[in-house]
Amino acid sequence: MKVKSIYKKISIALLILCISIGGISFTQDYFEISKNLDIFNTLYRELNVSYVDETKPGQLMKTGIDAMLNSLDPYTIYYSENEIEDYRYLMTGEYGGIGATVFDNDGKILIDDPYEGFAAFKAGLRAGDQIVGVNGNNVVGKRTDEITVLLKGQAGTPVKLKVIKLGQSTPVELNIVKEEIKTPAVPYHGMLSDNQTGYILLTQFTEGCSNQVKDALVSLKGKGCKNIILDLRSNPGGLLTEAVNIVNLFVSKGVEVVFTKGKIAEWDKTYLSVNNPVDTLIPVVVMVDESSASASEIVSGALQDLDRAVIVGQRTYGKGLVQQTRDLIYNTKVKVTVAKYYIPSGRCVQALDYSHKDEDGRVEKVPDSLITAFKTRGGRIVYDGAGVVPDIKTIHEKIGMISIALYNKHHIFNYATKYYLAHKDIVPAKDYKLKEEEYQEFLSDIKGKNYSYKTKSEIEYEELKKQSVEEKYFDGFKNEIDALGKKIEEGKKEDLVVHKPAIVHLLEKEIVSRYYFQTGKIEYGLKTDPDIALALNLLKEENKVKTILSTKENPTKPFNVYKRF
Numbered sequence: 001m002k003v004k005s006i007y008k009k010i011s012i013a014l015l016i017l018c019i020s021i022g023g024i025s026f027t028q029d030y031f032e033i034s035k036n037l038d039i040f041n042t043l044y045r046e047l048n049v050s051y052v053d054e055t056k057p058g059q060l061m062k063t064g065i066d067a068m069l070n071s072l073d074p075y076t077i078y079y080s081e082n083e084i085e086d087y088r089y090l091m092t093g094e095y096g097g098i099g100a101t102v103f104d105n106d107g108k109i110l111i112d113d114p115y116e117g118f119a120a121f122k123a124g125l126r127a128g129d130q131i132v133g134v135n136g137n138n139v140v141g142k143r144t145d146e147i148t149v150l151l152k153g154q155a156g157t158p159v160k161l162k163v164i165k166l167g168q169s170t171p172v173e174l175n176i177v178k179e180e181i182k183t184p185a186v187p188y189h190g191m192l193s194d195n196q197t198g199y200i201l202l203t204q205f206t207e208g209c210s211n212q213v214k215d216a217l218v219s220l221k222g223k224g225c226k227n228i229i230l231d232l233r234s235n236p237g238g239l240l241t242e243a244v245n246i247v248n249l250f251v252s253k254g255v256e257v258v259f260t261k262g263k264i265a266e267w268d269k270t271y272l273s274v275n276n277p278v279d280t281l282i283p284v285v286v287m288v289d290e291s292s293a294s295a296s297e298i299v300s301g302a303l304q305d306l307d308r309a310v311i312v313g314q315r316t317y318g319k320g321l322v323q324q325t326r327d328l329i330y331n332t333k334v335k336v337t338v339a340k341y342y343i344p345s346g347r348c349v350q351a352l353d354y355s356h357k358d359e360d361g362r363v364e365k366v367p368d369s370l371i372t373a374f375k376t377r378g379g380r381i382v383y384d385g386a387g388v389v390p391d392i393k394t395i396h397e398k399i400g401m402i403s404i405a406l407y408n409k410h411h412i413f414n415y416a417t418k419y420y421l422a423h424k425d426i427v428p429a430k431d432y433k434l435k436e437e438e439y440q441e442f443l444s445d446i447k448g449k450n451y452s453y454k455t456k457s458e459i460e461y462e463e464l465k466k467q468s469v470e471e472k473y474f475d476g477f478k479n480e481i482d483a484l485g486k487k488i489e490e491g492k493k494e495d496l497v498v499h500k501p502a503i504v505h506l507l508e509k510e511i512v513s514r515y516y517f518q519t520g521k522i523e524y525g526l527k528t529d530p531d532i533a534l535a536l537n538l539l540k541e542e543n544k545v546k547t548i549l550s551t552k553e554n555p556t557k558p559f560n561v562y563k564r565f
Contacts, residue, residue: 040064071361072337073354075323079333085152087325087333091239092182093206097152098159099181100125105410107141112413116517119179125163127514128417132171133162155180167421185209188522189216191223192532197539198225199532201522202246205238205295210245217249217278227539229532230299231287233313237294240271240322240341247302248273250309252280255344257302260322262339267322283545284309285535288390293317297349298341301388305344307378307549311390312535318351318387345374347384378550391548392538394531400499405453406446407506415442416510429512429520430527434504442507443496455495457488 044064048055058080065078079087089095099118100111111129114121132140134150151159161174186209188201198220202213217228237243244257251257251273259270286300286309297316303309322339340348352363366385374382383389406412419438426432465481468474474481496503505528512520526532538544 069334073321075319075321075335076337077335079335081331084331084333087335091206091325093185093204093209094180094182095152096155096157096178097181098123098125098176098178100151102131102144102147102151103410104142104144104147105413109139109142109144109147110413113513113518115181115183116519118181119176123174123176124165125174126166128166128413128420130164131161132164133160135160151178153178166417184212186212186216187518189220190523191220191225192229192526192536194536194540196225197227197229197536198223199229199231199526201231203235205235205242207239207242209238210242210249213246214249214278221279221282225282227283227285229285229287229535229539230309232292232296232300233287233289233531234291235293235296236291237296237319240295240298243295243298243302244271244273245275246299247306248275249278250280250282250284250303251306252277255306258298258341258343260339260341262322264338267324267339280308283539283542285539285545286311287531287535288313288316288388290314290317292388293319294321297388298343301343301347301349304382304388304391305347305374305376307376307380310392310538310545310548311388312392312538313390313394313531314396315389315393316349316387318349318385320348320350345376345382347372347374347382349384349387351386380549392534394534396530399502400495401453401455402451402495402499403502403506405451406503409449409451411442411446411449411451412503412506412510415445415507416514418445419511420514426511426515429516429523432508432512432524434508434511439500439504439507442503455488455492458492461485461488 044061047060048057062078062080069076069078085095098120099115100120101113102109103112104110109131111120111125111127111131113127114125131147132138134147139147139150153159155178157178159176159178161176162171163174164171183204185204185206186200186202188199190199191197192199198217200213200216200220202209213230220228240258240260247257248255253273253276255273257271257273259268261268284303286303288296288300288311292300292313293316297319300309300311300316304311320340320342321337322341323335324338325333325335327333340350342348351365353366354363357363371383371385374384376382461481461484465474465485468477468481509521509524512524516523
């Protein structure tokens, strides 16, 4: 009877979830839902009672829930009680822990990146230090995920680490008290090389991030900046309200920034700029790329629609969906897609239609035939259905497979560790350059070590060879195929020369981080970033920005006429 009672509670919980998602406009057939919950209840009970091997009820349920939600879209997510800390970090940027990332390398757990000012950093832990014990338990040979769960936890709780410091062989014990770790949404802001342009890097849309952007903007204006670059590259998004507040920093009070529309009427909501702006006239460039998503697209898209900023970079991800988190029983949560959002021109940037999947469950991009043109406030043409298309598009040379292999196999990391032990200090991050003899030293270090990889040419070659055999063409041009394979192999031997600039860039960035940590990496990156250089050149010509943002087409037409659903 006890087992049946548990299953009944689970069924009721699932029914409550369905009803809570449906809200007051719950229109599903109640009998159909009730019938399927009964089926699920009896199936779940039979599996746990009758399956030949012992099952784990919690794991079985989690697998079923995840599969169910995955059939909808990738943004509707269930958080078990064990995952609540991860959820809190996504929303707030806060978690309990020691303040460092770790990774496993050849059976060793190494410190990767200690966060400045937090417990691990204050205890003297640095990149390359090896953790050999946690709370008296040997962790040599453990995986990263097995260790991170031990290093995270409630602030104020102690953890005892046994660590082999860089250049040492004897372990030392460190008693560290876990802290509330708050990773800043704006990890860096400062004046760029022209001494006229302020730069703000925003990495996440967590609670309060708009205040961090505001503080950075006010600080930069106090230093005399005449232009602003807001960098949203690789920013996956987050809280919609924070995006609205950031747009509000640059536009007047009472401007519509975004509106949402869902199945339930309560999600039809318009978000206006409600605060006094910081500066409505300063020239703004917003940097985006393929990983700029969600709230990043609200900020970049709204500022583009309002003709308030020039967007530079690559087409954004294309996530025009809004999620809401609901509390469930037993300290669990579900994040549900409840609406689509529309930026001021009336367009939605959602690139994939999850409501229409093919027979194999694949989701297709919105076809070109359904892409619709909209107009910005000044009459410029913009489009929906495929992310935010920048006003100035840039193309990045893709990183070579050899660079990826050297990084993933930790050869870049290991050389930086060796370098750090041999050099007490280096020049400032923005001025650092790896010497030719040091690059040659790196090549000597990796000689004979594993960094195997396959180039795209190799993969295509192997596929060609396989297809030619299957289709019985191989014998007819075997010599040509073999010759092609040899040429690819010979070309690969030159990868360390051909891809030297990219490899040197990775080495320099890793070495800089050992001395100047996260701030140093950002400052070094700004010096070598071609898109930042493009933005600086653009902002030097004030008329260039005005030209991009202006148009003679219907400049006074009411803005809301372009909305559509």
